[in-house]
Amino acid sequence: MTGKTAGLPELGFDPKAAELFELMVAPVRSWVLLTGLELEIFEHLESPCSARELAGRMGLHPLNTRIFLDAATAGGFLRKEDENYQNLAFVNQYLLRKSPVFLGGMLYNSRYYWLDGLDQMAEQIKKGPLPAQEPKVTEDAMWQTMCQGLAASQRMMITSLAIEAARQVPGHENFQKILDLGGGPGLVGMALVKEFKQAKGVLFDQPGVVREAGKYIKSEGLEARFNTMGGDFTSDDPGRDYDLIWASSCLYFARHDLKAMMKRILEALKPGGVFINLHEGMEKQGTSPSAAVLSMLLTSLRGEPDMMFQKGELARAMAEVGFDPIQTRQVKTPWSVFELELAFKPEA
Ligand SMILES: C[S@@+](CC[C@H](N)C(=O)[O-])C[C@H]1O[C@@H](n2cnc3c(N)ncnc32)[C@H](O)[C@@H]1O
CATH class of the missing domain: 1.10.10.10 (Winged helix-like DNA-binding domain superfamily/Winged helix DNA-binding domain)
Structure with a gap:
């Protein structure tokens, strides 16, 4: 044997x-x-x-x-x-x-977006979108959990990236006014204000989110230097004379009229001011980076709005409204590959 x-x-x-x-x-x-x-x-x-x-x-x-x-x-x-x-x-x-x-x-919470309804994938491919089941949570609890998650990812990877990017801007020592657009709990804006000691900052986000962000601002003791504005960035004025506007992973909510959004951002900057933007950039005809494509599969099948930008899409919209120069580079994060743009408002 x-x-x-x-x-x-x-x-x-x-x-x-x-x-x-x-x-x-x-x-x-x-x-x-x-x-x-x-x-x-x-x-x-x-x-x-x-x-x-x-x-x-x-x-x-x-x-x-x-x-x-x-x-x-x-x-x-x-x-x-x-x-x-x-x-x-x-x-x-x-x-x-x-x-x-x-x-x-x-x-x-990502479970709802990434995993709930996996068993309906085949049916949705055959028949098209099926009605979504909204998560059953109160609005306040939703903002609280969202801010908690965003705060963790901001602490882990975004704040240091934002500081490093902002320090590349000539004249950063003189930043006076900084806007964290769609910044959730606002940790990135607060980190920038702490880095550039003479600057004051504003967080602009939805009213429920800035209410929640107030707790983070208080715990950092930055109430005197960091304010909030609640509103809709697709229509409301975020203020004027910013030296730096930071936005990350939020402009998809304005993709229905990206040009108007970019114009609002350009107008909010001082001449010579800079808009720094961090977002996913899809490549290879919508098939890469894989984490971004796979995480959005179910929401896309459900017919929910596309949350991704194509590589170079935002830089083109920036150029269209008059940002010049625009510097783009790729950034690898634990989650996915992102694009980072530094877009300057020309001096008057
Ligand atoms: C994915 S989170 C990104 C948050 C933060 N920038 C970051 O990278 O951690 C998107 C943010 O955009 C905000 N947002 C979405 N639509 C908005 C709108 N129309 N007006 C203001 N804020 C909005 C959300 O409330 C949320 O805080």
């Missing part, structure tokens, strides 16, 4: 075939993450804890708690030693509410 099996050819596994099996369990891994967040299980696993102890503490089913915790360990969220489970370091960093870079709320 041994002699016979020894003579068999080696089984060759194509890594691409293995990838297909991995893909089949990928949604389970995502759902383990979302369930851990929903039940706030990670909040209880900063220190080692057994399944029985956790189930007792949280009023859960003991056997299914153990099964879930084993899966969360297999899925790369926890470590298990003897009978005890504990969060891995990145879970403590990004998935605990007390963390300044808590991403859990934003990830949990």
Whole structure:
């Protein structure tokens, strides 16, 4: 018997075939993450804890708690030693509410946009958009979670990028007035105001969002140097005489008339002022970057507005209204590849 099996050819596994099996369990891994967040299980696993102890503490089913915790360990969220489970370091960093870079709320909310309705994909391809199920949350709770998620991503990657970009502008030492357009909780605008010590700043966003942003401004102690304006940036005047206007991932809401939006931004700047904009730039005929394309699949099938710009689309709209010069570069973030534009208002 041994002699016979020894003579068999080696089984060759194509890594691409293995990838297909991995893909089949990928949604389970995502759902383990979302369930851990929903039940706030990670909040209880900063220190080692057994399944029985956790189930007792949280009023859960003991056997299914153990099964879930084993899966969360297999899925790369926890470590298990003897009978005890504990969060891995990145879970403590990004998935605990007390963390300044808590991403859990934003990830949990993305579920509606990225994952809910996956089982209707085939039907929507056959028949077209099906009615969406709106998330069931109050408006205030929605703004709160949105700002919390945006605050985490701003702290993690956008504020340092904004400061670095602004420091490339000649005369940045003299910035007096800065606008954070569509800035959510406003951490980017506040970081810029802190960097350029003589500057004052304004956050312009929807009224519910600036209400929420007020808490962040207070906690930074910047009330005297950083104001808010609530309104609709597609129609309302954001003020005048800015040296720097920063906008990131928000101009899709103005894409129905991009030229008018760019004109409003140009008018709001001082002569010689700069508009710095960060956004996705789709390439390869709408098939790249993959994270951006895949995350928008379900909302696009549901017929919701296209949230992406084509590479170079915003720079063209800037040039059309008179920004000159316009410098563009690509920026890699943990999420996707972005385009960053520095667009100058010509001196009078
Ligand atoms: C994806 S978030 C980006 C936030 C922030 N710029 C960042 O990069 O973290 C889009 C922001 O645009 C704001 N926004 C969308 N439409 C708007 C409108 N018509 N007027 C004012 N703000 C708007 C939203 O409230 C939200 O804060």
